[in-house]
Amino acid sequence: MTPHHSTGRRERNREAMRARVYEAAISLFAEKGYVATSFDEIADRADVARATVFNYFKRKDEFLLAWGDERRRRLGAMLIQESSRESGVLDQLTRCMNRLGEVTTDERRVTSELLLAWVRTGAPVLEEPYTSFIFAQIITDGKARGEVRPDVDPIAVGHLLRDTYLGTLYRWVGEGPAPFSLAQSLTSSLGLIFDGILAHDVTLSP
Template sequence: MRQPSDAEAGVTTRRGRNKERARKRVYASAITLFRHKGYAETSVAEIAEHADIARGSFFNYFPRKDALICAWLKERRATLTRRLGTHLRCGMHVAESLGTCMSVLGALNEEDLDLSLAMLTAWVQAGRPLDQEPHLEAVFAEIVECGRTRGEVPDALDSGQVGELLRDLYIGVLCRWARRPPAEQHSLGADLQQALDLLLHGIATPAGPHHGRR
């Protein structure tokens, strides 16, 4: 089988770089439009025009419009991982680590509010909560497992199950926060911390079986 020449390999590499640059330009155009118009209100034709390509060329980079949601989620995961690596310190108590994680998630959503709301709406409408990759629960589960090995949480706890529960808590708080009118929205980070505190400390008093009975 004939090996490609250096010239042919160079052409292939250059084409790959050009395609990746064009893909990034299409993605950046889409994000700009989603931020200002919303996901549902932005068409593929508008994205292509903004990126200065033919409408049909859009599909050379993304098979469908909703593939942009996956691209955005992948970028969001990378940002979250990077920021958690900066903020989480070895030796933190599990409660402090989880609180830090919720703070980072809150800030990540609030710093570009229009885009976060547009993409959250698109994510729900596209059914992504049903087939999402198990990333966020794995982040929570790792924190819980570290706490379990240090004796900060009961040995009987399933770290994976707790990770799923914390993921559900985050998504629930995020969705309720997003539904509020702008005038009624306050800190997402504060809402997440309040929900986490409720989960960690419980809702029942540590009383005996007959406490409060008359």
């Protein structure tokens, strides 16, 4: 076996072991709660030594950061897939918000548990606003097609839509049944943003 193949196999084995430890931790967080889960329990669930867990995650909050990274990649890929340039701006954004709502609802237990712990790390404030950029690209394409007013700033709209998603998500997470339909709330918010709240004969002061 060549050194290259040997190195490649070792790397694959290392990635597989990291994924095994990560999945064990996430499943325990969903079942017992983030605070109540210990490293010993993670090691038992992954069927590895405690030291092996520390080889990949030296602190407990590193699991949260890994969860945030994995969630960002997955949701980002999903939004890109939903944002087809063959349809209009509102249709694309509605599909994106629906999918965000549906996927998150399917993972309500783990999202509710880990999102609150993840917020305490400060990660949502410091992370790159990836969803904002995807939303902004949809608006930019819409401007090019004449669907969006020329004076609209796509980046500002992207941040507004991301803030809408996160704000709604923070109100939705928690123990017990979901207080409202996440997907429906997100798409309803789109209507407010696009239609506005002022009567047609009301103008804003400069």
